[in-house]
Amino acid sequence: MKAALVNPMGLDNLRIVDVPEVQPGAGQVLVAMKAASLNYRDILAVEGGYGSMQKQENLIPLSDGAGEIIAVGEGVREWKVGDRVVGTFFPDWQAGPLRVEAVATDLGGRMDGVAVEQRVFRADALVKIPDNMSFMEASTLPCAAATAWNAVIENGKVGPGMTVLTQGTGGVSLFALQFAVMAGAEVYATSSSDDKLAKLKELGASHVVNYREDAEWGKTVMKMSRGRGIDHVVEIGGAATLKQSMRCSSLGGMISMIGVVGGPRAELNVPIVAMQDMVIRGANAGSRMALKRMVAAMGHHGVKPVIDDKVFGLSELRDALIYLKSSKHIGKVCIEI
Numbered sequence: 186m187k188a189a190l191v192n193p194m195g196l197d198n199l200r201i202v203d204v205p206e207v208q209p210g211a212g213q214v215l216v217a218m219k220a221a222s223l224n225y226r227d228i229l230a231v232e233g234g235y236g237s238m239q240k241q242e243n244l245i246p247l248s249d250g251a252g253e254i255i256a257v258g259e260g261v262r263e264w265k266v267g268d269r270v271v272g273t274f275f276p277d278w279q280a281g282p283l284r285v286e287a288v289a290t291d292l293g294g295r296m297d298g299v300a301v302e303q304r305v306f307r308a309d310a311l312v313k314i315p316d317n318m319s320f321m322e323a324s325t326l327p328c329a330a331a332t333a334w335n336a337v338i339e340n341g342k343v344g345p346g347m348t349v350l351t352q353g354t355g356g357v358s359l360f361a362l363q364f365a366v367m368a369g370a371e372v373y374a375t376s377s378s379d380d381k382l383a384k385l386k387e388l389g390a391s392h393v394v395n396y397r398e399d400a401e402w403g404k405t406v407m408k409m410s411r412g413r414g415i416d417h418v419v420e421i422g423g424a425a426t427l428k429q430s431m432r433c434s435s436l437g438g439m440i441s442m443i444g445v446v447g448g449p450r451a452e453l454n455v456p457i458v459a460m461q462d463m464v465i466r467g468a469n470a471g472s473r474m475a476l477k478r479m480v481a482a483m484g485h486h487g488v489k490p491v492i493d494d495k496v497f498g499l500s501e502l503r504d505a506l507i508y509l510k511s512s513k514h515i516g517k518v519c520i521e522i
Contacts, residue, residue, distance in 0.1 A: 189300035189502045192243045194233030199246070199503045207305050209258035214308055216270060218522045219320035221250040221299050222492075223509045224328045224356065225444070230294050231506065239294040246502075248274050248292040250299030250522070251314060251323035261308045269314040271480075272299060274327040274470035276310035281472065288469075292327075300502060302522060312476050315484030325490040325517040326480065328470050329356035333419065334479040336441035336468035337364045341417045345369030348410060350433065351390075352421040354381045356517045357443055359491045361419040362388050367486050373406050373415060373433075384515055388491070396426075403432030414438060431457055439464040491516030 188204045209215045230239055231246050251271040254264050264270070276296075278287035292298045314323040337343045349365040350373040351358045358374075365372050366389035374390040376382050382393040392409050394402045406429075407414055414435030420427060421444035430440050431454060442465060458465065470476075482488070493514040497505035499522050509518045 186302040187499060188245050188302065189247070189499060190243060190245055191231050194231065194241055194244070196228070196231050196503060196506060199231060199506075201500050201502070204301065207303060209256050209261075209305050211259040212261060212308050213258040213305050214254050214261060214264050214270075214311070215256035215258075215303060215305055216252040216272075216311075217255045217303055218250050218252040218299055218301060220252075220324040220522060221247045221520050222321075222325040222329070222356070223505055223518045223520070224248065225509065226328070227293060227298075228506055228510055235294060240296070244293075245297035245299075245301050246293045247298040247300040248294070249324055249327045249329070250304075251320045251326075252304075252522070253320075255303070258308075263308055264311070269320065269323070270306075270311040271314055271323045271326055272304075272306055273310050273312065273473045273476055274331060275472070276307055278472040279309065280474035283469070287472070300499065300520075300522075302499075310473070312473065312480055315480060317484060317487065318489075321492060321496070321519050321521070322490045324519060325356060325492065326483075327476065329517065330360045330483075330490065331470040331476050331479060332443055332468055333357045333360035334364055334482075335471040335475055336419055336443060337361050337417065338368065338479075338482075339471065339475055340466060340468060341439055341441060343368045343370050343417055347371070347416040348373065348413065348435070350374065350406060350415045350418045350430070351385075352396075352419065352426060352430075353377070354384060354515045355421065355444075355512075356491075358419065358421055359388065359516055362390060363488050363491075365417075366390075367482070367488060370417075373409065375402055381515060384491075396429075401429070401432075403429030406433035410435075417441065419443060428452070428454075431463070434461065434463055437462045437464075439466060441466055441468045443468050493518050496521060
């Protein structure tokens with residue numbers, strides 16, 4: 186069967202190779218992978234950028250994939266052949282708060298990922314796909330959607346009457362927008378072009394700002410909110426945007442730190458954090474239980490992932506990663522397997 190493999194680390198060393206077929210052992214299932222989606226962390230992993238926190242040779246990349254169970258190992262009762270499933274980002278994190286042992290393994294990083302035609306999963310490392318969701322749509326959920334869900338819903342407790350700001354049109358940002366709208370919040374959103382701003386409004390953003398044309402967009406958003414500010418900022422840019430996010434935050438507001446697209450190091454105005462009772466909190470993909478809650482909510486409310494028009498095949502994975510890196514996409518970049 187075919188798999189993507191990188192060795193030595195580096196995007197130029199990514200190849201499609203033949204690997205031995207596998208069978209599930211006790212407590213495992215075999216999944217025929219149908220689709221996968223890309224995250225910026227996949228680019229870093231392929232380049233070996235996580236150092237000792239990832240495999241540094243013979244890595245099958247990608248954390249997010251969905252497929253159909255084609256074989257069930259001994260002792261498995263939860264699943265049967267034909268079930269449609271999506272994998273969890275952290276197989277060891279079943280429920281509860283963040284713990285060191287819960288994030289000791291992650292797909293496409295410390296262990297092989299889903300860029301392969303068939304993959305063995307532990308039975309407790311999968312979640313059922315809703316009937317109204319395709320394999321490709323489901324493949325976008327384990328990292329980007331789950332991170333946005335944990336930031337906005339699980340940790341942020343966003344609800345009616347609250348204000349939320351999202352940045353850009355990448356996967357996490359669009360999921361955060363959709364979840365905030367689903368929760369009844371008033372959403373402000375930034376992006377870099379009129380076409381992208383129109384997409385944000387189509388998804389439910391009440392107010393949009395072009396950050397390329399308005400470098401001081403934090404002040405602009407504060408004025409748009411009539412001085413109230415933003416209750417919850419989903420921070421994607423990192424060093425390039427944190428200052429503006431702080432400028433538009435409300436008293437007691439929360440900034441969920443997720444991305445570092447604009448750089449990993451930023452100047453922090455500590456007095457503002459203290460005086461405004463501001464909370465700056467990280468967000469990650471979370472537990473299997475949180476993923477289950479998110480998938481159930483999406484199925485119930487009919488929330489559909491936004492997928493970029495350009496879809497790639499497994500043999501085009503390198504091109505897909507380059508395309509993701511270009512930031513020309515809107516929503517999730519996906520591959521068919």
